[in-house]
Amino acid sequence: MLPADRPRGPIAPPPASTAPGQGHLPVLLAEVLAALDPAQAKGAILDGxxxxxxxxxxxxxxxxxxxxAVDRDPSALLRARAWAGAYGDRLALVEGRFGDLxxxxxxxxxxxxxxxVLDIGVSSMQLDEPGRGFSFLRDGPLDMRMEGAEADGPSAADLVNTLPEAALADILFQYGEERASRRIAKAIAAAREAGPIRTTLALAEIIxxxxxxxxxxxxxxxxxxxQALRIAVNDELGELARALAAAERALAPGGxxxxxxxxxLEDRVVKRWFAARSGGAGGGGSRHAPVEETAAPRFDLLSRRPVEAGEAELARNPRARSARLRAGRRTDAPAAPMDPHGLGLPGLTVATLKEVGR
Structure with a gap:
């Protein structure tokens, strides 16, 4: 839904500093490190x-x-300047979308x-900044664009105030799995007749x-x-599908x-991707994630089931409760295009998604 102004590339080298960033606890960190095994890496690791x-x-x-280290949010890259210099040329900061990794x-x-490594969704810092418009708990402009208010493309306010009622209901249902989507869309359409809905709290009250x-x-x-509006504004599921295909192309054998x-929604896409690219359950695929019978697996799964947070992590970081880690190791089979219909993507994303494997 946003113009494809990408990829961008490395930003200017940051000034030297050892001050770490604050405000966000990475979930399943020990498990991610165990999967990546950085000390044994034979090349660079990309944090999308x-x-x-x-x-x-x-x-x-x-x-x-x-x-x-890649991020589509310029403010994340600016914060990183405070500590990135301590790593010298071992760290490259890159502005762009992980769909282009x-x-x-x-x-x-x-x-x-x-x-x-990809940590999908909105960050704690974005939620905590009222001016970004991601949170219904803090009043701010109804924006939600991850690239910021200066980015091209529609904001959440644009969608809420200009989309036909039926289209708005489709977004709420497909991206938010909101059963009351039609009722909410009708209420929004009625409310905006009195004037544009401009703030997060105004919209939250209507809902x-x-x-x-x-x-x-x-x-x-x-x-x-x-959630639904944020996903629509940022084409998050389309970016996820593109990133999975891009990772397959970019990883060396063994990566x-x-x-x-x-x-x-996110987990279903990732689960079906890995199922298809590893040969599916028992190597035969499924009706949701079909694979070619003659195709060699492109990934070997590191675990058949998703990895979830243990009690100790949940006690110190409740955000980890819904987190799931899925990981696979790249084989030497060549990358190949994949039909996005098999990924469990909502119809809105499939309708607008370019060929994932291109």
Whole structure:
């Protein structure tokens, strides 16, 4: 849904500093490091979701020869300047989308890669900044663009105030799995007749009025709708599909792809990708993730089941409760295009997604 102004490439070298970033705890960090085994890496590892730098710093500290850290959010790269200089030329900061990670790795002189890690979704820092418009708990402009307010492409306010009611309902249902999508879309359409809906709290109030009050322990009534709008604004599932295909192209034989997801839509895509690219259950694939009978597996799974956080991590970081890690090791079979229909993507994404394997 956003113009394809990408890939971009390395940013200017950061000033030297050892001050770490703050405000975000990387989930399943020990498990990600175990999958990537940075000390044994024969080449660069690409962190496609730099964020506050938790994975990047840990991978470098664990002995990786080089890390290419990518983020589409310019503010994440600016924060990284405070500590990146301590790693010298072992760290390259790159602005761009992880759907282009193969091209970005080439531009950084890091291909083929020894590893790729992706932490999918919105970061804690983005949620905590009211001006970004991601959170229904803090009032701010209804934006949600990960590249920031200066980015091209529609904001959440643009979608909420201009989309036909039926199209808005489709977004809420397909990307938020919101059962009351039609009721909420109707309420939004009625509310915007009195004037544009410009702020996060204004939208949250409209949504909340359509749904029963949340009981203790239940998520806020606007959770699913805000998730849906954020995914639509940033084409998050399309980017995920492109990133999986790009990682297959970019990884050297023996390289590892590790993906951490936080909700069922993301996890379903990653699960079906790995099932298809590893030969499917028992090597035969499935109706959801078909594979060619003559195709050699492109990945060997590191675990048949997703890795989840243990009690100790959950106690110190409740955000890890919904996190799932899936990982696979690249074989020497050549990369190949894949039909996105088999990934479990919502119809809206399949309709707008370019050929994933291109």
């Amino acid at each position: 979701t730099l964020g506050d730098g938790g994975y990047t710093r840990a991978i470098l500290d664990a002995g990786a020869p080089r890390v290419v 193969d091209a970005l790795a080439e531009q950084a002189g890091a291909a083929p890669l020894a590893g790729v 909340s009025a359509c749904l029963p009050r949340a009981k203790p322990g239940q998520p806020h009534p606007a959770t699913r709708s805000f 590892v792809l590790a993906v951490v997801t936080f909700h069922s």
